[in-house]
Amino acid sequence: MTVKQLSLPELVAACAQLGVPGVGLWREPVQSYGVEATAELVRDAGLTVTTLCRGGFLTAVDPEERTAALADNRRAVDEAAALGTDTLVLVSGGLPPGTKDLRAARERIADALTELAPYAEDHGVRLAIEPLHPMFASDRCVVSTLAQALDLAERFPAHQVGVTVDTYHIWWDDRAPAQIARAGAAGRIHTFQLADWTTPLPAGVLNGRGQIGDGSVDMREWRGYVEAAGYTGPIEVELFNEELWARDGREVLAETAERFVEHVMG
Secondary structure, three states, rough: OOOOOOOOHHHHHHHHHHHHOOEEEEEEHHHOOOOOHHHHHHHHHOOOOEEEEEEOOOOOOOOOHHHHHHHHHHHHHHOOOOOOOEEEEEEEEEEOOOOOOOHHHHHHHHHHHHHHHHHHOOOOOEEEEEOHHHHOOOOOOOOOHHHHHHHHOOOOOOOOEEEEEEEHHOOOOHHHHHHHHHHHHHOOOEEEEEEEEEEOOOOOOOOOEEEEOOOOOOOOHHHHHHOOOOOOOOOOOOOOOOHHHHOOHHHHHHHHHHHHHHHHHO
16 A cells, blocks of 8 residues: 555565565455456565555444444455465445444444354454554554453454554554563564655545654554564555555655664664
8 A cells, every 4th residue: 555556566576676575465456456366466575474454443333234244254364365475454344324323333343243254264364453543443443552462362362353553543552562562472463554644634634644654653663562572574664645545656666665774673
């Protein structure tokens, strides 16, 4: 998504040229290109698919909507397995129209996971609950903190359900480092994602994820937290940013790799 202006073949070629070993994919471009074709494209380039994004949106009250959401998440699991990734990222869903009960919405997520987690395990896929910044609680994700995500995940075995640690969404939370340690001790950090926090936020706020090094987040500090918690998996950069999307995608990818070395690894 960081360079969504690139086609999948362009993305894979640019990653291979830059020495980026893996790529986190989103379902929409994968579906457009073809799941099997995408798997072959990535495999032939010597890359791995680190995660698939996204499943989730599991808070519906209406029975038909709930059935449709569960079916879509099963398809997402199937797609992840076909792509060769073991991790499906879940954005849990916001408050359904006309409701105001956050706790009930989170319980519906747990109910859905009761059905989805065993299905995912059967396909070799883990579910990674991603907490989103509280500004998204009404429309996108009623899970706003790592503590809330872990409270849900811990109802299931760690090899079935864990969490996504995303700097953009949790950097403000002084309890998050302890929750990262909690997640790591149980083997529940299933993916680690980076984006910076820059202000002012754009209209609609969704596409405000800043380039690494441009904002308020100490990336090395957060990398230190996840490494201290025992995480050794891939680190993804996930940026939604209209200004970056308007630029040449290969240039943005090269810049992102440089910023990663400077601000995360340096």
